[in-house]
Amino acid sequence: MIKYLKLYDDKCVGCMTCTATCSRLYAKVDDPAKSRIQVLPAGSGRFHLVACDQECRKCVAECPVQAITVNGQGVVMINKNLCVGCLACVAVCPIDAMRFFPAESVPFKCVACSACVKTCPKDALEIAEKADSPQSREYLELAAAVQQGGRK
Amino acid sequence: MSKTFSKNDFKLISETKLGTRPIHRGYAMRSLYVNVGTREVKDKPVSEAMKKHFVGGKGFGLRLLWDGTKASTKWNDPENEIVIAMGPVCGNTNYPGSGKSLVVSLSPMTGVPIDSNVGGYFGPYLKFGGWDALELQGKSDREVIVYIDSNEGLVQLYEAPADIEQDTHLLAEQLTHAFAKDEKDLQSVAVVSAGRGADHSPMGLLNFSLYDKRRQGVRVKQAGRGGIGTVLRDKKIRAVVGRFAGVSQNLNDAADPAAVQRVGLKLHREIIVNDDKQCKMRRQGTAHLMEVMNDYDLLPTKNHKYGQDPRGPEIASWVWEKLFSQKLPDGCWFGCTMACAHAVDHFELKTGPYKGTKVCVDGPEYETAAGVGSNLYVYDPHGILELNFYCDTYGIDTISFGTMTGFLMECWEHGILNKERTDGIDLSWGNWEGAAQILHDMADGKRFGVLAGKGVKYLAEYFAKEYGADAQFMKDIALHGKGLEQSEYISKESLAQQGGYYLTNKGPQHDEAWLIFMDMVNNRIPSFENKAEALHYFPMFRTWFGLQGLCKLPWNDVEPADNAKWPEPNKVPEHVDNYRELYTAITGEPLDWPGLIRMSEKVYNFQRVFNVRQGGGQRKDDYPPYRAMGPVLEDEYVARGERYDKQMKEKIGIDPAGKSVAEKVKITREFRLKQYDSLIDAVFKRRGWTSDGCPTPEHLKELEMDFPEVLAVVNDRIAGKA
Numbered sequence: 081m082i083k084y085l086k087l088y089d090d091k092c093v094g095c096m097t098c099t100a101t102c103s104r105l106y107a108k109v110d111d112p113a114k115s116r117i118q119v120l121p122a123g124s125g126r127f128h129l130v131a132c133d134q135e136c137r138k139c140v141a142e143c144p145v146q147a148i149t150v151n152g153q154g155v156v157m158i159n160k161n162l163c164v165g166c167l168a169c170v171a172v173c174p175i176d177a178m179r180f181f182p183a184e185s186v187p188f189k190c191v192a193c194s195a196c197v198k199t200c201p202k203d204a205l206e207i208a209e210k211a212d213s214p215q216s217r218e219y220l221e222l223a224a225a226v227q228q229g230g231r232k
Numbered sequence: 233m234s235k236t237f238s239k240n241d242f243k244l245i246s247e248t249k250l251g252t253r254p255i256h257r258g259y260a261m262r263s264l265y266v267n268v269g270t271r272e273v274k275d276k277p278v279s280e281a282m283k284k285h286f287v288g289g290k291g292f293g294l295r296l297l298w299d300g301t302k303a304s305t306k307w308n309d310p311e312n313e314i315v316i317a318m319g320p321v322c323g324n325t326n327y328p329g330s331g332k333s334l335v336v337s338l339s340p341m342t343g344v345p346i347d348s349n350v351g352g353y354f355g356p357y358l359k360f361g362g363w364d365a366l367e368l369q370g371k372s373d374r375e376v377i378v379y380i381d382s383n384e385g386l387v388q389l390y391e392a393p394a395d396i397e398q399d400t401h402l403l404a405e406q407l408t409h410a411f412a413k414d415e416k417d418l419q420s421v422a423v424v425s426a427g428r429g430a431d432h433s434p435m436g437l438l439n440f441s442l443y444d445k446r447r448q449g450v451r452v453k454q455a456g457r458g459g460i461g462t463v464l465r466d467k468k469i470r471a472v473v474g475r476f477a478g479v480s481q482n483l484n485d486a487a488d489p490a491a492v493q494r495v496g497l498k499l500h501r502e503i504i505v506n507d508d509k510q511c512k513m514r515r516q517g518t519a520h521l522m523e524v525m526n527d528y529d530l531l532p533t534k535n536h537k538y539g540q541d542p543r544g545p546e547i548a549s550w551v552w553e554k555l556f557s558q559k560l561p562d563g564c565w566f567g568c569t570m571a572c573a574h575a576v577d578h579f580e581l582k583t584g585p586y587k588g589t590k591v592c593v594d595g596p597e598y599e600t601a602a603g604v605g606s607n608l609y610v611y612d613p614h615g616i617l618e619l620n621f622y623c624d625t626y627g628i629d630t631i632s633f634g635t636m637t638g639f640l641m642e643c644w645e646h647g648i649l650n651k652e653r654t655d656g657i658d659l660s661w662g663n664w665e666g667a668a669q670i671l672h673d674m675a676d677g678k679r680f681g682v683l684a685g686k687g688v689k690y691l692a693e694y695f696a697k698e699y700g701a702d703a704q705f706m707k708d709i710a711l712h713g714k715g716l717e718q719s720e721y722i723s724k725e726s727l728a729q730q731g732g733y734y735l736t737n738k739g740p741q742h743d744e745a746w747l748i749f750m751d752m753v754n755n756r757i758p759s760f761e762n763k764a765e766a767l768h769y770f771p772m773f774r775t776w777f778g779l780q781g782l783c784k785l786p787w788n789d790v791e792p793a794d795n796a797k798w799p800e801p802n803k804v805p806e807h808v809d810n811y812r813e814l815y816t817a818i819t820g821e822p823l824d825w826p827g828l829i830r831m832s833e834k835v836y837n838f839q840r841v842f843n844v845r846q847g848g849g850q851r852k853d854d855y856p857p858y859r860a861m862g863p864v865l866e867d868e869y870v871a872r873g874e875r876y877d878k879q880m881k882e883k884i885g886i887d888p889a890g891k892s893v894a895e896k897v898k899i900t901r902e903f904r905l906k907q908y909d910s911l912i913d914a915v916f917k918r919r920g921w922t923s924d925g926c927p928t929p930e931h932l933k934e935l936e937m938d939f940p941e942v943l944a945v946v947n948d949r950i951a952g953k954a
Contacts, residue, residue, distance in 0.1 A: 144566045145419075145479075146445050165481020166325040166567030167493060171500030182490035185481035222559050223446060 081209045082154030082216060085117070085192045087129035091204035094119055094127045098196035098205060105195050106188065107181075114181055116190040117205075129204065131190035132156060132177040137219040139169035139178055139189075150220070153192075154212070160186045234402045235395060237410040242377060242390035248273035251385035253362025258320025258484045258818045259283060260362040263296065266378055266387060268467055269310050269370025273387045278364050285937065289319030290347045290778035291835040292365045293336035294842060297345060300369055303845050303945075303954075307340040307434075307459070308466050310371040314438075316355060316424070316472075317365035320819050322781020323356035324484050324567070326496025327814050328503060329783030331356050331565020333440065339458040339738070340434035340466075341632070341687055342714040344848040345839060346458025346738050349778055351564030351573065352440030353422035356781075357382050357476035360483050372468040379411060382476035392470035399427045399625040399675070400439040401591060403471060404450045408443055411473050419443040420477040423450070425470065426461030427627030432677040433685030435632035435717075436461030439624060442564060451575060451594050453564045456629040457741055458716055465627075479566060487820030495813050500569045503790050507570070511789045514561060516549045517572035518598035518785075523548040525602065529872075530722045530748060532607040534661060535638035536711055536859055537868050539722040546611040547601055555613060570786050572597075579617055583668045585675075586625075593621045596630075602720035603634020608641055608667055615664030622668060626675045631741075632687060635717035637667045639688045642709055648701045655680040689715045708858040713740040714848060723860045725875075726752040727904075728763040731911050734856045735767060737839045743784065745770040750802055764914035773803070775832035780815065787811075834935050837920070837927045838942065844926055844954070845945045851912060851925045862904045866893040869900070876900055926950055 099115035107114035118130040134156050140148045147162035148169060158169075165185035170178045180187040197205045250273070253260050261278045278292070286295045293315040300313045314337045324330045333355025339346035358366055361382025368378070375392035397403040404423040412418045423441040430436025438461045439452040455461075464472075482489045507513055512520045525531035526544030533541045545551075557578070561571035576593045596605075596616055604610060604619040623630045637659075643649045644659035651658065655673070657666045657680055673681020684691070692710035696703035711718040716739025723729040729752070732745030747766055750756045757763050777784045792806045799805070812823050843849030863869040869876055870893060877888040880896065884903045888896055916923060920931030926949045932938040948954040 141560050142569070144561065144563055144568070144571075163481075164325040164479050164566045165493075166500075166569075167497050168500055168561075168567060168569045171497055171504050171569060180493065182493060219560075 082134045082212060083192050083207065083209055084134040084155070085131045085190050085197070086206040086208040087131060088204045088206070089122070089126070089128050091202045092119065092127040092129055093202055094121065095201060097199050097201060101196045101199045114188075116179070116188055117196055118179075130175055130177055133175070134192065135210070135213060135216045136174060137216055138172045138174065141219040141222065142168045142172040144168065154216075155192050156189065157191060158187065158189065163187070234397050234406060237393070237396065237406055239379070239390070239410045241410070242393060245376065245389040245391055246271045246273065248387045249385060250275050250387060252382065253385070254485065255359065255362065255483060256485050257487050257820050259288070260359065260364050262363060263292065263317075263365040263367060264358070264363040264380070264387065265367045265369070266389075267370035268368065268372040268376050268378065268389065268469055271389060273389075285834055286838075287319070287779040287831050287835065288364060289317050289322070289332075289781050290334040290336060290775070291838075292317040293334055293347065294345060294835065294839055296365060296367050297336050297338070298842055298845075300367060301338060303847070305338060305846075307338045307343065307463060311369060312338045312463060314368040314460055314463055314467075315365055316358065318355045318359045319779055319781030320484070321814060323359050324486070324492055324496070324818065325479070325481050326492050326567055327810070328496070328499050328568040328570045329565075329786040330781065331568065332777070332781045332783050333455070334778045334781065335438060335455040335460050337458070337460045337463045338846065339460070339716070340436075340462045341459045341689075341716050342739055342848070344714065344738070344843040344846045346460060346716070347778060347839075348438075348455040348457045348460060349743070349783070350438065350440045350455035351453040351783065352442045353419075353565070354424050354440050354472070354474045356479070356565065357420075357422050357474040360476045360479070361385060366472075368464075368467065368469065368472070370467065375468050375470045377407070377470050378472045380472070380474045382474060383478070396470065398470075400425045400452055400627060401450075401621075401625040403427075404439065404441040404452060407471055407473050408441065408450050411475055413477075417477060419445055420475050422474045424464075424472040424474075425627070426464050427625050428675040428677070429623075429626030429628040429671065429685070430461035430465045432682055433628060433674050434459045434462050435629045435636070435685060435687055436463075436465060436627045437629045438464060439627065446558070446560065447577065447592060449592060451573070451592065452624060453573065453594070454624065454629070456631060458738060459629075461627040484818050486818040488817040491813060491817035495810050495817065496567070499786060499810060502792060503569045503786070506790050506793060510791060512549070513570050513572040513785065513789050516553050516556070517574045517595075519552040519574075519596060519601055520549045521598040522552070522601055525721065526606070528753065529725075532602050532638070532720050532722055534609055535607060535635075535642040535709060536718070536722055536724075537642070537865070538871060541606065541609075543611040544606065547605050547613060547616065551613055552596065552601070555617070568783070568786070570790065572785060576617055579621065581618060581621065582614070583618060583665060584622060584672045591621055593617045594624060596620045599720045600630040600634070603631050604637070604664070604667065607634050607638040607720060608664065609661035610664045610667070611662070612664060619664060619667055619671065622671045622675075626671060628671065628674060628685075631719045632717040633671070634720065635711050636684065636688050636691070637670060639691065639710055640670070640684060643695060643701070648695050648699055653680075653699065687715065688712050688717055705864070708864045710857055711740075711859055713856060714738070714853050716740060718860060721746070721748060723748070723856070724862050727907055727911055728757055728766055730856050730861055730908060731763065731767045731915055732770070733860065735854050735912065735915050736771070737836065737843055740856070740860070744774055756802070760910050760914040763911060764918040767915045768918045769803075769829070772829045772832040772836060773808075775836050776811070776828055779831060779835060782811075830935070834937050837932060837935055838937055840921070840925070840927050841932070841942050841945050844949050847954075849925055849949075851916075851923065854912060854925060855908070858901065861908060862900055863897060866897055869893055869897050922950060924949075
């Protein structure tokens, strides 16, 4: 199973409570540029929410130091101690959910922690679960295939 | 499974605590000097003048090598050095291809400085300890391991135990485990080593390791060209081991770290989007070139006699893509999304001392697949992989080995060699097992491989003298310049590429200029002046990568989608601008395009003068063997008869009708030799050199490279005294 932050664009009113909650929690500032969730204006008073879907795992495959892994709940996590700040994960993310702040070395992403869910006034966010998909398994299968090449 | 060692098992010879030093804007401003003969270990300051004139990387390497050696120094004199230097941009984790080390030494093959660039973790790790370069000098009286701990600022010399492995795939694994603090620390260790082949042949290379966490094993990249591994072994250095834990973004202490991220991310994105549509480096590496070269009649086949063969597709990129076992990005330095360092896992060897064992083969890259593949008429991917593996682990350059074995096989075809002369090895075209036996001989230091391993320059003279082979024919088909074997592109139909290969400082290696498409296919540089300009610009531009610690592949093996709309798309202007921005972001120094070329020009001319000092650097040293210029043999002419006949009519102004093939070969040859002479004149003039190829004092002055010791060398040469 994959735990993830489910996003309801149709309920979002763009109040930015989620970004404030997130950036305060993780970066100790209220700054949408440091939030793991993004609220993007989509015109006509509508908004588009962006956060990692935990499923494509392209960043996990791309990371040259295996600092990005999938935890027991199916959430993609970054190990800051291992990260070398190359931003390959940022480049490879198809929905720009992997973020970085200029001159700060480690990128960041949503880990489905639920802090924003609790503060959203419009129920536009929800912690949900979904089944593994062929795409989500691909990286793990490739990595396993290579592991067999281990010479020990 | 070979024996496991801990570093405590090694006898400590000396220990020097130099301390670490922070890098500031790409430079540590000190280098490390290790003399394995006298055991002297010390820091040397890097001066502002050194930085200004030599920039870093290969520039620092050449300056240190010049100072450490004399005009009379031979490759195997104790004062010869191996210098490993990185450059200011090296070690950043944001811009793809930023992990290169540049290695220089007086080459056993050419006698003049060789420079070879290599990936792997050693160089950046060394730099993070606060050293811009490492000089290795002296000759040890016993086998030594040099250990440099970049976290501790500590240099230790150990005696290598007699029962440690000698071939890289085992030795690097042993040393990685011996010097890692624990399992988690394995990736912090990087090993530089050669192999048994380098003990017995001048074409020895250096393997630079990287610990691959996914594979749980050591992999290697090669500083392949010019025999630096042979110098390492001559010094009785078993290995140089570096260690650094804690790689992170911006260890270069960039002036503008956000700009480094920005420009790096821009290229990451371009690679992610474009690579699959362009060169497929992420899936195939440089092996993507195989069918391209075969289609364009440029893939060396049978000792560069032909450029294609119907069997070409048997070793095309898609064959390699299937064999490469890791379908995940696979780079040789952190943050390189081009990730072209592919490998074949679980490969079972069929010959040699490791027969029956399963190994990981790094590669093949294009040069290897062409050199030990099509060039030997080997179209069996297994054969290519096996030769690739053994070359690497024995510490033998696949390019020199491929070109050398192609020469031997052609000699076999012409009856110059036979089983009596090869100690029983059958060197028929395509017999990769025969080629493998040469390699095993080289490693053992016995039998035919010892003679073969001396390289084609030596062999051509030897076969003429000892076996009565036609001396001119031997000279024609021995593909080398200055003693270094040519790398793996057919140059004979591109005059500019002949210059690109042979008007080089180190010998015929494609890293200075690759002009075949520009010249032969697209006819963009028709006149001698056009060619000379390209043979000025590209070698200078490409030299710059070696000053910075950068890989050239991300420059033009991926291109912006709109590259073609810009003037001079061959230069990939947007990427040049990336490099300018990257350099400034790290060093804080402004740079423009002409400034970038000038940086290289300073070092390039210095290297040329260095050649002059060592007795080379003359016009006569810059001629190709005729196989690189045109058809040597009649059947070689006939294979491209239509093209040659057309050229004879249109370019030479002679009607080929009614002429015998022998006559036509002769006419073509005379014409092409003359063309090459005119090319040399134009190129030397453009480069600011005399007609004999010596940089003029005026040109050196203009470049601010008119140091007294440099002027003394050129003045002596120009006055005919040296």
